[in-house]
Amino acid sequence: MAVVSSSGQRLGNRVAIAAVVVITIIFLLPIYWIGSTAFKPRNLATTAPPTIVFQPEISPFVKLFTKRVQLKPNEKIDVANAPWWEQMIFAGGERISRTGKGEIQLSGYPDRFINSLIVAITSTVLAVGMGTITAYGFSRFKVKGEADLLFFILSTRMLPPIVVAIPMFLMYRAAGLNDSHLGLIILYTAFNVSFAVWLMKGFIDEIPREYEEAALVDGYTRLEAFRKIVLPEAATGIAATAVFCFITAWNEYAFALILTNKKAQTAPPFIPSQIGSGLPDWTVIAAGTFLFLLPVAIFTFLLRNHLLRGMSFGAIRK
Amino acid sequence: MARIRLENIAKSFGNHMAVGGLDIDVADGEFFVLLGPTGAGKTTTLRMIAGLEKPTVGRVLINEVDVNAWGPAERDVALVLQQYSLYPRLSVRDNLSFPLRSRIRGLTQPEIDARIDYAAKTLRIGHLLDRKTDRLSGGEMQRVSIGRAIVREPQVFLMDEPLSALDAKLREALRSELKDLQMRLGATFIFVTHDQVEAMTMGDRIAVMNKGRIIQVGKPQEVYSHPVNTFVASFVGSPVINLIAGQVAGNAAVVSPGAFELPIAGGGREGRYTFGIRPEDVKVEQGAPVVARVHDIENHGIEKVVTLRIGETLVRANVPARVAIGLEDEVRFGWNAEKVMLFDADSGVNIRAA
Numbered sequence: 001m002a003v004v005s006s007s008g009q010r011l012g013n014r015v016a017i018a019a020v021v022v023i024t025i026i027f028l029l030p031i032y033w034i035g036s037t038a039f040k041p042r043n044l045a046t047t048a049p050p051t052i053v054f055q056p057e058i059s060p061f062v063k064l065f066t067k068r069v070q071l072k073p074n075e076k077i078d079v080a081n082a083p084w085w086e087q088m089i090f091a092g093g094e095r096i097s098r099t100g101k102g103e104i105q106l107s108g109y110p111d112r113f114i115n116s117l118i119v120a121i122t123s124t125v126l127a128v129g130m131g132t133i134t135a136y137g138f139s140r141f142k143v144k145g146e147a148d149l150l151f152f153i154l155s156t157r158m159l160p161p162i163v164v165a166i167p168m169f170l171m172y173r174a175a176g177l178n179d180s181h182l183g184l185i186i187l188y189t190a191f192n193v194s195f196a197v198w199l200m201k202g203f204i205d206e207i208p209r210e211y212e213e214a215a216l217v218d219g220y221t222r223l224e225a226f227r228k229i230v231l232p233e234a235a236t237g238i239a240a241t242a243v244f245c246f247i248t249a250w251n252e253y254a255f256a257l258i259l260t261n262k263k264a265q266t267a268p269p270f271i272p273s274q275i276g277s278g279l280p281d282w283t284v285i286a287a288g289t290f291l292f293l294l295p296v297a298i299f300t301f302l303l304r305n306h307l308l309r310g311m312s313f314g315a316i317r318k
Numbered sequence: 319m320a321r322i323r324l325e326n327i328a329k330s331f332g333n334h335m336a337v338g339g340l341d342i343d344v345a346d347g348e349f350f351v352l353l354g355p356t357g358a359g360k361t362t363t364l365r366m367i368a369g370l371e372k373p374t375v376g377r378v379l380i381n382e383v384d385v386n387a388w389g390p391a392e393r394d395v396a397l398v399l400q401q402y403s404l405y406p407r408l409s410v411r412d413n414l415s416f417p418l419r420s421r422i423r424g425l426t427q428p429e430i431d432a433r434i435d436y437a438a439k440t441l442r443i444g445h446l447l448d449r450k451t452d453r454l455s456g457g458e459m460q461r462v463s464i465g466r467a468i469v470r471e472p473q474v475f476l477m478d479e480p481l482s483a484l485d486a487k488l489r490e491a492l493r494s495e496l497k498d499l500q501m502r503l504g505a506t507f508i509f510v511t512h513d514q515v516e517a518m519t520m521g522d523r524i525a526v527m528n529k530g531r532i533i534q535v536g537k538p539q540e541v542y543s544h545p546v547n548t549f550v551a552s553f554v555g556s557p558v559i560n561l562i563a564g565q566v567a568g569n570a571a572v573v574s575p576g577a578f579e580l581p582i583a584g585g586g587r588e589g590r591y592t593f594g595i596r597p598e599d600v601k602v603e604q605g606a607p608v609v610a611r612v613h614d615i616e617n618h619g620i621e622k623v624v625t626l627r628i629g630e631t632l633v634r635a636n637v638p639a640r641v642a643i644g645l646e647d648e649v650r651f652g653w654n655a656e657k658v659m660l661f662d663a664d665s666g667v668n669i670r671a672a
Contacts, residue, residue, distance in 0.1 A: 210402035213370050216390040217397045218470070219420030232407060 031293065037286035042092065045282040059088040060283035064291075067105040068094040108262075109288055112270040117295065118181055119266055120249040123188035127245045128238060130189070131196025132204075136226065138197070139204040140212075150201075153194045161191060162254050169258050181264045184256065188249040195248075196241050203237025204230065239306030243299065250296055267292050320381045320473035320506055321346045322367060327376035328530075329362050336362040338530040339376070344474075349500050349507045353517040354527035355553070360510040363527075364476050367508065369393045380473055391422055396467035400479040403463035404451040410462050411447040414438075417470050437465040440499065457488040464496070474506040481516065493519055514554045518542065526550045544659075548666035551594050551659065557616075557623045560600065560633050562593045563663065571658065577629040578608040583655045584670075592666065594659035597623060600635035602643075606652035612645055626651055 037045055039056035062085045071077065071093055079090055089096055097105045138146060168187070169178075177183030207230060215225035231238075257269040271288040274281075300307065322344040329337040337359040344350040352360040365371040367378055369390035377384050385393050396417075404413050414437060417423075418430045425433075438444040441461045446454065454462065460480055467475050481489045481496075497520045500507045511517055517524045518538045525535045526549075534546045545551035551559045564573035566586045571593050572579045582593070602624065610626035610633070617639070624643060626633045635651060637643060660669040 208402040210399055211405060213390075214397065214399070214403065214405070215416075216370065217368055217395060218417035218466075219391040219422045221391065229405065 034286050034289050034293070037283055038290040040283050040286075042281055042283050045286070057088065058085070059092070060281075060287035061291075062086075062088060063092075063107075063281065063284045064109050064287045065107055067097040067107050069097045071095055108265075108270060109267070109274075112265050112267045113291070115181065115260075115264055116250060116266040116268070116292070119184045119188060119264070120246055120295075122181075123185045123192060123249045124242055124245045126185070126189040127192035127196045128200075128242050131193050131241065132200045132231075132234065132238060134193075134197045135200035135204050136230065138201055140209060150198075153197050156190075156194045165254060165258055168255065172259055177259075179260045179262060179264050183259055184264060184266065187255055187259070188252060191252075192245040192248055196245060199241045199244070200234070200237055203234050203241075207233045236306045239303045243303055243307060246299055247296055322350075322474055322506060322508065323379040323382070324363070324367070325377040325379065327363070327366060327373045327378065329359075329366060329371060330374045335530050337366070337373075340532055342525060342532070342535070344506060344508060347504050347506055349497065349509065349520055349522045351517040351521035351524045352508065352510045352527055353512070353514060353521075353524050353553070355512055357529070358512075358527040359530040360512075360527055361478055362530075364397075364478055364508060364510050367393075367474070368395050368397050368476055391420070394470075394473045396470045396472040396475050398460075398463050398467050398475070398477045398480045400483050403480075404454075404459055404466070406451060408451065409447070410443065410449050410451065410454070413451060413462060414447075414466055414469050417466060433469040433471075437468040440468060440502075441465045456484050457492065460484060460492065464499070468499075468503070472505075474508060475500075477507065477509045479511055480509075482511070482513065489516075496520060515556065518554070524554075526553060528553075544668070544670075545594075546668050548592060548594065548661050551661070551668075555596060557597045557634055557636070560593075560595045560597065561661070562595070562631060562633065563590070564593055565590055566660070573628075573631055577631045580607065580653055580658075581655045582658045582660070586660055586669065590663040591669070592661040592663055594661055594668075595633075595653050595657060597634040598636045599654040599657040600626075600633060600651055601653065602626070602635050602637050602641070602649050602651045604650065606650040608651055610649055610651055612643060612647045612649060615643065615645065624649075 033050075036052075038060055039058070040051065040054055041057050041059070044051045044054050066089075068089060071090070075095075077090055077095060079087060082090065086096055099105060137143065138150060143149065172178045172183050177186070211229045211233070212222075212225040215229050216222065220228065251268065252266075253268040256266045260266065260269070267288070271285055271292065274285055274288065322342070324340050324342040327337060327340045327342075328335070340359075340363060342350075342363075352363060354360050362371060366373050369385070369388060369392075373386065377386055379385065380393060380395075405416060408416065411434060414434045415430050418425050418433060434447070435444075438447060441464060443458065443461050443465055446458055446462065451459065451462070460483075464480070477496075481492055484492065493516060496507075500520075509516075509520065521538055523535060524538055524541050526533045526541060528549055534541055534550050536544075541550060541554055545554065548561055552561060562571075562573055564571050566572070566582070566588050567579075568588075569581055569584075570579050571582050571591075573593070608628060610628045612624055613627040613632060614625035616623040616625075619639065621639055622637045622641070622643070624635050624637050626635060626649065633651070643649065661667060662669060
């Protein structure tokens with residue numbers, strides 16, 4: 001019997017592994033598609049059936065970061081003396097646009113990417129910071145109407161945010177927050193802080209308050225006890241919360257599209273705007289998207305141990 | 319070192335009264351035990367002394383100074399808890415030095431090292447100093463947390479059931495160690511426990527608490543021999559005291575319904591009472607006045623606790639282990655008339671102690 005059941009178990013394991021592999025492939029397919037398109041020559045980007053084997057090129061990334069103009073029919077170009085990356089542009093019938101002094105003109109992408117980093121990182125730090133302190137307050141002190149307040153905080157997530165897009169737009173215009181970093185940071189922080197409060201409250205509730213009380217009796221202030229005892233214990237929860245907040249802020253599209261257009265525009269609304277008129281160059285869009293994926297992937301990868309522990313937090317501790 | 323005084327201390331959480339009007343006076347260098355069942359308000363009382371809870375009414379005085387407005391840090395008390403008492407992630411040495419590094423103390427590194435050395439020697443934990451706390455056994459953890467209290471050289475040691483999470487053997491060993499430590503330090507200890515054995519063996523004085531109030535304060539022997547009511551009588555002492563409903567007629571206790579009649583010293587006014595007699599004062603012997611059957615036998619090593627059945631009434635008696643006795647045997651017993659306690663049948667108050 002034991003043999004039968006263990007072989008049955010082994011079969012079950014194999015089925016499970018096979019299922020995981022299939023699901024992983026399904027999830028990774030779009031990422032592969034974006035990644036491969038980002039390195040394709042333009043004429044292979046939209047072939048049907050898709051081209052699997054091709055000579056990868058770097059030209060979509062060169063195009064992504066530069067402003068280009070079409071070559072005029074009789075325009076003279078100095079192909080031999082041009083750097084290798086500019087030669088790729090010539091091959092596509094374009095040249096890189098330069099200022100009068102001959103400096104290369106960059107596209108809008110690097111600025112938008114930096115905007116995305118500024119907005120996402122700042123709003124994540126603010127949301128997680130405020131969320132942690134608020135959650136600590138709710139967890140450790142008797143707050144009048146605690147349940148109602150917590151429900152109110154949660155209720156801010158019950159409406160699809162896009163419902164308030166037009167009022168937000170009008171308010172932001174009146175307040176002069178349109179197309180500003182501050183505007184997006186406030187919005188994303190407000191959006192994430194409710195989530196951060198709830199998540200962090202769960203984590204902080206799990207930390208025995210005896211630790212802090214011992215520190216209080218041992219001669220530390222409440223703030224010192226929070227910093228020396230609670231924060232290190234809550235590190236896992238803070239990391240998990242930060243990843244979620246960062247992803248939300250990083251990916252946000254609708255409000256960024258409505259509330260920003262140039263100075264503070266983030267990458268999500270910018271990338272599709274490059275489709276432009278005429279024939280879209282999908283390789284450039286793919287290159288922009290591919291680079292856009294990297295920060296989240298790196299951030300999540302760095303915090304992966306915390307994330308795993310964070311997910312199973314309640315399960316592991318008694 | 320310090321004298322601790324509580325004046326009419328009460329604490330309510332919402333509508334729930336945790337502690338209602340306590341007066342306690344703990345002398346300098348005394349080992350004072352707060353004893354009571356779960357929910358008696360012992361821990362709340364301790365937390366009010368530590369400054370972790372503010373009393374709803376009343377005053378806490380340390381060395382006759384009102385410390386109600388002081389935070390825990392300023393009161394200079396040390397607290398040892400049942401569990402979660404050590405800082406996680408820190409080594410034993412860091413745990414011991416943590417309270418010394420507080421800004422309010424401002425000690426130098428050599429001073430800190432000297433105190434840690436002293437505590438480690440006192441508690442024999444020198445070999446553990448560089449270990450992480452999650453690599454310690456339960457007994458080692460409690461030793462370290464007592465060490466963390468010792469290095470502070472505090473006004474008073476507050477202990478909240480520090481031994482309750484340990485196994486029986488270790489508890490016994492640490493019990494005598496703690497008492498020994500307290501005598502060597504000459505420090506004031508306030509010790510919370512629900513274990514009457516801990517209270518009896520360690521306490522200079524015991525305060526028995528129930529439902530937020532102090533029922534009786536006294537030396538262990540006083541509390542044991544002269545409990546003020548049936549609650550204290552049955553809470554203190556093991557095996558538990560016999561409480562038998564009956565009536566006084568002349569100089570005899572008549573146990574209803576007509577089960578047996580035994581003398582009581584001094585007699586009492588006629589009426590209904592609850593008689594209290596400890597099992598060691600019940601004598602099972604040839605020629606004793608009352609006939610009973612053996613209902614149950616519990617073997618405790620040097621002695622047996624035998625439950626006797628007389629009609630519907632059950633009486634526990636201590637019998638030396640060597641006495642051969644079997645279930646349903648017919649035996650005779652009597653009691654030490656001097657030791658019988660009389661409690662009011664309705665209120666449970668000890669008539670003679672009051």
